Amino acid sequence: MPRLPITKTPKVYVGGAFIRSESARVFPLKDASGEFFANIPQCTRKDLRNAVEAAAKAGPGWAKRTAYNRGQILYRLGEMIEARAGEMADAITLGGATPAAAAREVAATVDRLIYYAGWTDKYEQVLGNVNPVAAPYFNFTVTEPMGIIGVIAPDASPLLALISLIAPAITSGNTVVALASTTQPYPAIVLGEMLATSDLPGGVVNLLTGFRKEMISTFATHTHLRAISAVVNAEERKALALGAADSVKRTHLLKAEEKHDWFADTAQSVYAIRDTLEFKTTWHPVGA
């Protein structure tokens, strides 16, 4: 008699722990052939608030890591995904991608992480500078992470797009609360398991699954989310921008109705890092 396999219970990765939704709700995920695959946590606004709390706890420590250390940790995450590339590709094929396309997406995801791993100790030298003020002061502008960034990932390229939004934010020491694709949440579930073995401190990246319409208003108005990076439709863009006004939140909203080539070189940039940075300028007198 063939052995009955042990199936995995998908859990979301929040605060360095694998949890179900506090609501105990799930939604069924089917594979490409329409068969039941697993139940996915249907996270709530409360889960989002809890994740923000976890991100807030992790934030100061992560931002204080040296740039070199953050770079090594991002590189380590690349190593973890590369080593389990087959498993991740399987998670992507669940949504209908061919094995070749899935493998290509995993490879591009790893490369994207390596790209940002290399930026951790360089972006400051590109984006900051000393300013030649016309008075006897030493004046310099440095960058700082904004804090906690809300990410809402699209359905297309569910892993690569998610990482392309998360990686530039954490490169500089931000922490992230991300909502994965609703139609293809499983790669994010597997990603959580790889994050957990990557040396990335718990709470730096928090991944939620569920429905946008249930969480978008909290993404918009949660005061502790200092910026939103999202791929969203017109209605969601308006809702996010309206809510963002309440706390003067920064928004970087890509249009879901437009096609984005996440594989392109233009989908990675030091200016994506800049989008979740603040600039701080310090004046100091020059004298004896």
Added chain:
Amino acid sequence: MPTLTAAKKSPRLAARSGRPAPELIFGDLWEFDPAPESADPKLKARYELFIDGKFVAPKGGKYFDSINPANEQKLAEIALAGPADVDAAYAAARRAYDGGWGKMPGRERAKYLYRIARLLQDRAREFAVAETLDGGKPIKESRDFDVPMAAAHFFYHAGWADKLDYVAPGRKVAPLGVVGQVIPWNFPLLMCAWKLAPALAMGNTVVLKPAETTSITALKLAEIFQDAGLPPGVVNFVTGAGEVGAAVMNHATPAKIAFTGSTEVGKIIMRGLAGTDKKMTMELGGKAANIVFDDAPLDQAVEGIVNGIFFNQGHVCCAGSRLLVQESVAGKVLAKLKNRIRTLRVGDPLDKNTDIGAINSREQLDKITALVAAGVKEGGGMFQSPCTLPTKGFYFRPTLFSGVSMSSTVAREEIFGPVLSILTFRTVDEAIEKANNTAYGLSAGVWTDKGSRILKMSTELKAGVVWANTYNKFDPTSPFGGYKESGFGREGGRQGLLDYCKLV
């Protein structure tokens, strides 16, 4: 041989043992002869809108008065723009952009900006007097700060126009198109320069609304644009109050809007633009902490505190309005501050000896008065300079609140007037905690002799500008802008330019 008893008779030791050292009190003890600045501001009786390179009457035919807040006398009539005028201004800006400003070689655009800087320097004194008459700021500030700094902004950004490949390493930049801008009344000409210079250097064209109480220097700047031969429509000024500002912000044409003003209005603008693709820059309010440690050179710190809060009557978004003093020196600092503010000369803004001029408007004076009343009601210890105020015009005494708690109104709300709230702290961590415990994050000051502490504070303070052992310093090369509810985007420097372009 000197004995201990004899030494006690030395006046210096006597002062140390409790009796106050003699202080030089200026204040009203001595009459100063008036020293009015007498340069001709060359004001017109009536200022029209500036659209498509020409001064044009508003289509609605309405005008409003601009008064001198120092004596409440009418200075000039200013055109009130209506929606049709705003449409015309945007149409002109669109034509100017499509017609060549955006495509003009950077080195040529640069020359216009250089010309503007030079022509403004030529007429600096005239502009300074006009600025002081219209806004109430002391002539020494408009003469030595506002006008030269405005010229410097045009000169600095002029040089960028043909070097835009260096703004964003690795990428090419392109102008956004037409930009809509609304500026405040506290630094009317300077804010105009901050907004226009980077926008124009990058190749954008602009519709700008000055504040309704301080439109005159913008319209005088338009005269310079004509003299400089700036192509028509590159800059258009529409004047009026909030509804004109709303029309400028919410118009369909601009690709980007830039606003400097209160956080409250900034949020309204953000809501109005929700769902559009417009880019935004917001320079909003502040409630900056100015932090004095016990090892700071206290006399210098007191000068910095005074400059931090009383510069421009405290009408400064980055004003050091919350003084955080280390407990061990709090008494000493407060005593020195009380003495110092008694010597501040409050009065005729045109007088070259004036330190604190007129409050910009009756409305602002009422707001300051109400917030100070709330401070008194909440139990803050108030000290005001006993100086004599002019009988006409809008004035407010330099005011200190001591023993203020973090939750009190005067410690939380932006007063935008010459009112300083004084709080104390014991440890570095407490200072950081208190300084950051605000929705704002525009600026901060740190006073200490210890270099490593300055860098620690600068790292921990959630503010866009940190002044160490100085305060209220500005420069075109130095990016300015806030964290949190003080807004986003930067003005000045390479960082500021990037907010007026797109990456291609």
